[in-house]
Amino acid sequence: MKIQKVAVIGSGTMGNGIAHVFAQYGYDVHLIDINEQALQKALQTISKNMDRQIAKNILTEQDKQQALNRIKTFTNIDNAVTDRDLIVEAATENPTIKLDIFKKIDALAPEHCILASNTSSISITKIAAVTKRPDKVIGMHFMNPVPMMKLVEIINGFKTSSTTNQVITETAKALQKVPVTVNDFPGFVSNKVLMPLINEAIYTLYEGIAGVEEIDTIMKLGMAHPMGPLQLADFIGLDVCLYIMRVLYEGYGNPKYAPCPLLVKMVDSGNLGVKSGMGFYDYSNKDSKELIVAPQFRKHNPVVV
Ligand SMILES: NC(=O)c1ccc[n+]([C@@H]2O[C@H](COP(=O)([O-])OP(=O)(O)OC[C@H]3O[C@@H](n4cnc5c(N)ncnc54)[C@H](O)[C@@H]3O)[C@@H](O)[C@H]2O)c1
Structure with a gap:
């Protein structure tokens, strides 16, 4: 046909x-x-x-x-x-x-x-x-x-x-x-691979291992990703990322897919990424060509004592 x-x-x-x-x-x-x-x-x-x-x-x-x-x-x-x-x-x-x-x-x-x-x-x-x-x-x-x-x-x-x-x-x-x-299994291939990567980047921030810019720069320059995973999460929408992590968690019944508590907290707060004007980065100034880290994540101390 x-x-x-x-x-x-x-x-x-x-x-x-x-x-x-x-x-x-x-x-x-x-x-x-x-x-x-x-x-x-x-x-x-x-x-x-x-x-x-x-x-x-x-x-x-x-x-x-x-x-x-x-x-x-x-x-x-x-x-x-x-x-x-x-x-x-x-x-x-x-x-x-x-x-x-x-x-x-x-x-x-x-x-x-x-x-x-x-x-x-x-x-x-x-x-x-x-x-x-x-x-x-x-x-x-x-x-x-x-x-x-x-x-x-x-x-x-x-x-x-x-x-x-x-x-x-x-x-x-x-x-x-x-x-x-x-x-046909939860997340198909694209999201079964991409979303845990994004979730792990959020865990890395949550655990204080590195700040937003450090994580995204490492993935961009070190792994040749065109965009860092936190910026990508902002583009996709944090609510969408959380929803898909829950589909993976429920579908496979495996704790490795548990959404990071920081992702849950950001969605609860209404910071959903680009569409809400605020996520890991601050999009409130539409004229700005620079990526500005959101106020909550500006103070990163790289040395954890
Ligand atoms: N946005 C992405 O990056 C992306 C990527 C791949 C797949 N998808 C999938 O594509 C689909 C659409 O996503 P989107 O981002 O375009 O959403 P969207 O919110 O931009 O658009 C959805 C549209 O569907 C319309 N709609 C709702 N109920 C309807 C109905 N009963 N009949 C006809 N129209 C109806 C809404 O009015 C809206 O215009 C979703 O299943 C999403 O998971 C999205």
């Missing part, structure tokens, strides 16, 4: 990027969100990001107009998925919301349609189980920012068929991405 008509559910950070790449590579896209403002913002973001691609000679102005013309927006799922070949769900990371969406799209979408989720942490097997087509449910985990990042982590649920996997692998390649298939 060749995918031609796609629906993307959720037009936030990930949904707009997913709609962007599908439209860029010639797919007909229905972009759906319950929030009209989120849809308008998504179209603006896509347009702005395509301008960046024009500046880099990746797209022409004509390519951009054609791509934008391929995207139609909807605030209601009912009329938006009945003729689709593939639906990629990228709504808020909340199991109740996602299970409701999958029940609904399973009832509305044509029989051949593949239902994919961009979830970072919810079991694909569990999502598939609320549908009557678990063989056609799969994880299609794009990375942020979608137009730039090459990886698509493809997650096979317990009942995902090899045909579904093949179609999604080919589709990811058609978007000029590199698909990598993994099995």
Whole structure:
């Protein structure tokens, strides 16, 4: 089966990027969100990001107009998925919301349609189980920012068929991405490896072994990471990091995944990273190009007596 008509559910950070790449590579896209403002913002973001691609000679102005013309927006799922070949769900990371969406799209979408989720942490097997087509449910985990990042982590649920996997692998390649298939276990591969690294960096700070800048500098310059783990945690959102650590802790029942008490305390305080203006770094001055350590972490004594 060749995918031609796609629906993307959720037009936030990930949904707009997913709609962007599908439209860029010639797919007909229905972009759906319950929030009209989120849809308008998504179209603006896509347009702005395509301008960046024009500046880099990746797209022409004509390519951009054609791509934008391929995207139609909807605030209601009912009329938006009945003729689709593939639906990629990228709504808020909340199991109740996602299970409701999958029940609904399973009832509305044509029989051949593949239902994919961009979830970072919810079991694909569990999502598939609320549908009557678990063989056609799969994880299609794009990375942020979608137009730039090459990886698509493809997650096979317990009942995902090899045909579904093949179609999604080919589709990811058609978007000029590199698909990598993994099995459905908590955190998949990406977050099972990344989140404990971030949690360990937070433990290292909590234990007073080093300060924020020292930890991030060691990982950047010593391990060639493009960004330190504490800055990355601020970008992802500390609430998201905590949520995923809890999924790993509960899913594997192993104390090595226990979230660091400092991470829990920061989330309790409302310091969630970039989105709240404060995390391990201080983002309150939007004009500042410099990274400023948050007030709570400015006094680090490197010599522990
Ligand atoms: N942000 C990331 O870096 C990232 C990376 C990989 C995967 N993900 C995953 O992608 C998904 C989306 O994350 P995001 O960061 O784009 O979230 P977001 O909060 O930016 O956007 C979510 C959007 O979903 C919409 N929505 C909520 N309920 C809906 C419904 N019933 N129908 C239609 N739309 C609905 C919201 O209005 C919102 O616009 C999540 O599953 C998340 O785990 C996020």
